Amino acid sequence: MELDQTMLARILTSVTLGFHIIFAALGVGIPVLISIAEWLGIRRNDQHYLLMAKRWVRGFTVPVAVGVVTGTCIALQLSLLWPSFMRVAGEAIALPLFLETFAFFFEAIFLGIYLYTWNRFRQPYLHWLFSLPVILGSTASAFFIMSVNAFMNAPQGFSLVDGRIVDIQPLLAMFNPATPSKAGHMIFSSYAASAYVLAAIAALRLLRGSSHPYHLKALRLTLTAAFFFSLATALWGDIAGKYLAQYQPEKLAAAEWHFHTDRRAPLVLGGVLDQNSWEVNYGLKIPYALSILATGSADGLVKGLDQVPMAYWPPLVIHYLFDGMVAIGIYMLVLPAGYVLGLRWQKKRGPAKGWLRAIVLAAPLSLLAIELGWIFSELGRQPWILVGYMKTEHAATTAEHVDKMLLLFVGLYLFIAAVCTVVLRKMFHERPFDSELR
Amino acid sequence: MDLPLMGITILWVFLYGYIITASIDFGAGFFSFYCKTTGREHIVNQVIERYLSPVWEVTNVFLIFFVVGLIGFFPDTAYYFGTAALVPGSLFLVLLSLRGSFYAFAHYGVRDHWLFHMVYGVTGLLIPASLSMFLTISEGGFIGQSGSSPQLLADELLTSPYAWSVVFLALVSVLFISAYFLAYYAKKAEDLKAAKLLRSFALFWSLPTIFASFLVFLSIYEHNPLHFANMLEHSWLFLCSFACFLGALALLLGRDGYGWGFILVMLQFAFAFFGYGLSHLPYILYPSITIHTSITDSAMGRSLVIGFIAGLCLLLPSLLLLLRLFLFDARYVQGKWR
Numbered sequence: 001m002e003l004d005q006t007m008l009a010r011i012l013t014s015v016t017l018g019f020h021i022i023f024a025a026l027g028v029g030i031p032v033l034i035s036i037a038e039w040l041g042i043r044r045n046d047q048h049y050l051l052m053a054k055r056w057v058r059g060f061t062v063p064v065a066v067g068v069v070t071g072t073c074i075a076l077q078l079s080l081l082w083p084s085f086m087r088v089a090g091e092a093i094a095l096p097l098f099l100e101t102f103a104f105f106f107e108a109i110f111l112g113i114y115l116y117t118w119n120r121f122r123q124p125y126l127h128w129l130f131s132l133p134v135i136l137g138s139t140a141s142a143f144f145i146m147s148v149n150a151f152m153n154a155p156q157g158f159s160l161v162d163g164r165i166v167d168i169q170p171l172l173a174m175f176n177p178a179t180p181s182k183a184g185h186m187i188f189s190s191y192a193a194s195a196y197v198l199a200a201i202a203a204l205r206l207l208r209g210s211s212h213p214y215h216l217k218a219l220r221l222t223l224t225a226a227f228f229f230s231l232a233t234a235l236w237g238d239i240a241g242k243y244l245a246q247y248q249p250e251k252l253a254a255a256e257w258h259f260h261t262d263r264r265a266p267l268v269l270g271g272v273l274d275q276n277s278w279e280v281n282y283g284l285k286i287p288y289a290l291s292i293l294a295t296g297s298a299d300g301l302v303k304g305l306d307q308v309p310m311a312y313w314p315p316l317v318i319h320y321l322f323d324g325m326v327a328i329g330i331y332m333l334v335l336p337a338g339y340v341l342g343l344r345w346q347k348k349r350g351p352a353k354g355w356l357r358a359i360v361l362a363a364p365l366s367l368l369a370i371e372l373g374w375i376f377s378e379l380g381r382q383p384w385i386l387v388g389y390m391k392t393e394h395a396a397t398t399a400e401h402v403d404k405m406l407l408l409f410v411g412l413y414l415f416i417a418a419v420c421t422v423v424l425r426k427m428f429h430e431r432p433f434d435s436e437l438r
Numbered sequence: 439m440d441l442p443l444m445g446i447t448i449l450w451v452f453l454y455g456y457i458i459t460a461s462i463d464f465g466a467g468f469f470s471f472y473c474k475t476t477g478r479e480h481i482v483n484q485v486i487e488r489y490l491s492p493v494w495e496v497t498n499v500f501l502i503f504f505v506v507g508l509i510g511f512f513p514d515t516a517y518y519f520g521t522a523a524l525v526p527g528s529l530f531l532v533l534l535s536l537r538g539s540f541y542a543f544a545h546y547g548v549r550d551h552w553l554f555h556m557v558y559g560v561t562g563l564l565i566p567a568s569l570s571m572f573l574t575i576s577e578g579g580f581i582g583q584s585g586s587s588p589q590l591l592a593d594e595l596l597t598s599p600y601a602w603s604v605v606f607l608a609l610v611s612v613l614f615i616s617a618y619f620l621a622y623y624a625k626k627a628e629d630l631k632a633a634k635l636l637r638s639f640a641l642f643w644s645l646p647t648i649f650a651s652f653l654v655f656l657s658i659y660e661h662n663p664l665h666f667a668n669m670l671e672h673s674w675l676f677l678c679s680f681a682c683f684l685g686a687l688a689l690l691l692g693r694d695g696y697g698w699g700f701i702l703v704m705l706q707f708a709f710a711f712f713g714y715g716l717s718h719l720p721y722i723l724y725p726s727i728t729i730h731t732s733i734t735d736s737a738m739g740r741s742l743v744i745g746f747i748a749g750l751c752l753l754l755p756s757l758l759l760l761l762r763l764f765l766f767d768a769r770y771v772q773g774k775w776r
C-alpha cells in the first residue's frame with residue numbers, strides 16, 4: 001500500500017465518514033424511539049414513558065451536535081478531497097444532495113422546537129406531533145444521501161461525451177437501481193442500532209441492581225423495537241444482496257469468494273483463501289445459501305469473479321467484513337427472541353444477568369455492524385469511485401498537504417470523541433432518574 | 439431571469455442568511471468570553487443562551503446549503519475552490535467543529551469551564567476571519583497554476599492589505615451585528631442591566647464598522663479596479679446601506695426602538711452585501727470563472743430550482759413558526775417557560 005495522494009484522501013474520507021456514521025445513525029434512529037416512548041406515555045398516561053422520552057432527548061442532543069459538525073466536515077471535504085469527482089457529481093447528482101440540506105433544515109428547525117417546548121402546550125399530543133417532522137427530516141436526509149452513494153455504485157441518467165457529462169436526467173440519476181436497497185437497509189440498520197444503544201443503557205441500570213419498573217419498561221420497549229428493526233434490516237439486506245447480484249456481481253462475488261460462475265452456490269462464512277488455487281479452506285459452508293441470497297432460488301446462477309478482469313476485482317478482504325456484518329445481524333435477531341423465551345422459562349423472576357450482559361454487548365456490536373457494512377460496501381466498489389466511469393485514483397485532489405490535514409482531523413475526532421465520552425458518562429452518572437419522577 | 443442569475447441569487451440570499459445568523463452567534467461567543475474575563479458574565483449569559491439554544495443548528499445549515507448549492511449550480515467553481523482551498527478549508531472546518539461540539543457539550547455542565555469560554559470566544563473571531571478569506575480569494579490574483587491544477591498562493595494572500603482589510607471588516611461587523619441584536623433581545627426580555635451593557639458594546643463597534651467598510655472600498659480600488667468601477671455604478675446601494683446605518687445608530691442612541699433598529703442593521707448589511715455581489719457579477723472567481731461558464735447542465739439547473747421552490751414552501755412556514763415560538767414570544771424570551 002503506497003501512501004500517495006489518492007490513498008491519503010481515501011483514508012481521510014473514510015476516517016471522517018466512519019466517525020460521522022456513528023452519530024448519523026443515532027441521529028436517524030433515536031428520534032423514532034423518542035417519539036414512540038412519548039406517544040405511549042401520553043396514551044397510557046404513564047409518567048415513566050414520558051420521562052424516558054425526556055431523558056433520551058437530553059442525551060440525544062450530544063450525538064446530534066457531533067453529527068452536525070462531522071457532517072459539515074464531510075460536505076466540505078468531498079469538494080476539498082475529490083474535486084474532479086464532485087465536478088461530475090455536481091452536474092449529475094446535485095439534486096438529492098441539495099434536497100438533503102432541505103431535509104436537514106426541516107429537521108433542525110423542528111428539533112429546536114421539540115426540545116424547547118416540553119411544557120408549553122396544553123394538549124400533550126401537540127408536542128408529540130413535533131417529533132414527526134424530526135423523524136421525517138432525518139430519515140429523508142438519510143434517504144437522499146444514500147441515493148448519492150447509490151449513484152456512485154450504479155450511475156445512470158446521463159451520457160458521457162468527450163469526457164463531459166451531457167443529457168442529464170436528474171430524477172433518473174437519483175432513483176438509480178441501488179437507491180431502494182441501500183436506503184432501506186441503511187435506514188433500518190440505523191433504527192436497529194439506536195434501539196440497541198438505548199436498550200443497553202436500561203440493561204446497564206438493571207445490571208447495577210435497579211429493579212425499578214422504569215428500567216424494565218425501557219428495556220421492554222427498546223428490545224421490542226430492536227427486534228422488529230433488526231428483522232427489517234435483515235430482510236432488506238436480502239434485497240441488497242439481490243441488487244448486488246444483478247448490478248454489481250463483482251462486489252458480491254468478492255464478498256463471498258465466489259470464483260466460478262455457478263448454480264446452487266454455497267455461502268461461505270469465514271475461512272482462509274488459498275491464493276494459488278483460489279480455494280477456500282476452513283470456511284463454514286451453507287449449501288445453496290448464496291444462490292438464495294442472490295437470486296431467491298436454490299438453483300440460481302451466481303456470477304463469479306472469473307467473469308471479471310482481475311484489474312477490476314475489488315479487494316478480497318471484504319469477505320470478512322461481510323461475514324462480520326451478517327453474523328452480528330443474526331445475533332441482533334436471535335437475542336430479543338431468546339430473551340423473551342428465556343423470561344417465559346424463568347416465570348418472571350426478572351431478567352437474568354447473562355441476558356442483560358448480552359444486551360449491553362449488542363449496542364457496540366450493532367454500531368460495529370454498521371461500520372463493517374460500510375467499509376465492505378465502499379471497499380467493494382474499488383477501483384471505481386463512479387462504477388464504470390471514473391476511477392478513484394483519477395478523482396483525488398492534487399493539492400499538497402493532504403497528509404497534514406489527515407493528522408489534523410484525526411486529532412480533532414479523537415478530541416471530540418474524548419470530550420463526548422466524558423460528557424455522556426457524566427450524564428449517565430449524575431441526575432438519577434428517580435429524582436425526576438414526580 | 440436566466441438560470442445562472444437565478445442560481446447565484448438563491449445562493450447569495452442564503453449566504454446573507456448565514457452572515458446575519460452566524461454573526462449573532464459568533465459575536466455572542468466573544469462577548470460572553472469577554473464578560474467572563476472581566477467578571478460580568480452573569481449579566482449577559484442568560485440572554486445569550488436563551489436565544490442561541492434553539493437556533494444554532496439552523497445557523498449551520500445555512501452554510502451547508504450554500505456549499506452544496508454552489509456545487510450543484512456551479513460545479514466548476516467547486517472544483518477550483520476545492521483544489522485551491524484544502525488547507526484553509528480544513529482549518530476552517532476544525533474551528534467550526536470545535537465550536538459546534540463544545541456548544542452542545544456546554545449544556546451538560548462544562549459551560550462554566552474556562553476551556554469552554556476560550557474555545558467559544560476565540561473561534562467566534564477566528565471563524566469569520568477565515569471565512570472572509572474566501573471572499574478575498576474570489577477577487578482574483580490568489581490562485582496560481584501548478585501543472586494543470588489550481589494552487590493557492592498563500593504568501594500573497596497573507597501579505598495582501600486587501601485581505602486584511604476584509605478580515606477587519608468581518609470582525610467588526612460580527613461584533614456590531616451581534617451586540618445590536620442581543621441588546622434588542624435583552625430589552626425584550628426586560629433584562630435592563632444586560633441591555634445596557636450590550637447597548638454600550640453596539641455603540642462601541644458601530645463606528646469601526648463604517649471605518650472598516652471605507653477601508654475595504656479603498657483597497658478594492660487598489661486590488662481590483664474593474665470591480666471597483668462596477669461598484670461605483672451601483673453606488674446607490676452603498677449609499678442606502680450607509681443611510682440605514684445612520685438610522686440604526688440614531689435609534690440606538692435614542693435608547694428605544696431596538697427592534698426597528700435591528701431591522702435597519704439587517705438592511706444596512708443587505709444593501710452592502712447585495713451591492714458587493716451585484717458588482718462582482720458576472721465573475722464568481724476573477725478573472726476566469728463567471729456564472730455563465732460554470733453553470734450546470736440546464737436540466738439539472740431546472741430541477742434544482744424546482745427542488746428549491748418546493749423546499750422553500752416547506753421551510754418558510756417552519757422558520758416562521760420557530761421565530762414565533764422563540765423570538766417573538768415575549769414569555770419565552772423572558773424565560774417564563776423553563
Ligand code: HDD
Pocket residue numbers: 153178181182183185186187189190192193233234236237238240241243244325326328329330332366367369370371372373374375376377378
Ligand atoms: C446494524 C447494521 C447491519 C446489519 C445487522 C446488517 N447490515 Fe448489511 N449493511 C449495513 C448494515 C447492516 C449498512 C451499514 O447499512 C450497509 C453499508 C452500505 C449500505 O448501503 O448499507 C450494509 C450493506 C449491505 C450490503 C451491500 C449493499 C451494497 O453495497 O450495495 C449487503 C448485500 C448487505 N448489507 C446484506 C446484509 C445481510 C444479508 C444481513 C443479514 C443479516 C445484513 N446486511 C446485516
Ligand code: HEM
Pocket residue numbers: 010011013014017018019020021082085145146148149371374375378379381382384385392
Ligand atoms: C457514512 C457512512 C460511510 C462510511 C463509513 C464510508 C466509508 C468509506 C470508506 C472506508 C472509504 C474508503 C474506500 C477505500 O479507500 O477503498 C470511502 C470512500 C469514499 N466514500 Fe464512503 N462511506 C460512507 C458513506 C458514503 C456516502 C453516503 C458517500 C456519498 C455521498 C460516500 C462517498 C465516498 C467517496 C467519494 C469516497 C472516496 C472514493 C473512493 O474511495 O471510492 N461515502 N468511504
Ligand code: HEM
Pocket residue numbers: 017020021023024025027028064067068069070071072073074075078104105107108138141142145146186495498499502
Ligand atoms: C449513510 C450515510 C449518512 C447518514 C445516514 C447521514 C445522516 C446524517 C444525520 C442524521 C445528521 C445529523 C443531522 C441533524 O441531526 O440535524 C447528519 C449530519 C450531516 N451530514 Fe450526514 N449522513 C450520512 C453521510 C453523509 C455524507 C456522505 C455527507 C456529505 C455530503 C453528509 C453530510 C452531512 C452534513 C452536512 C451534516 C450536517 C447538517 C447540519 O448542519 O444539520 N452526511 N448526517
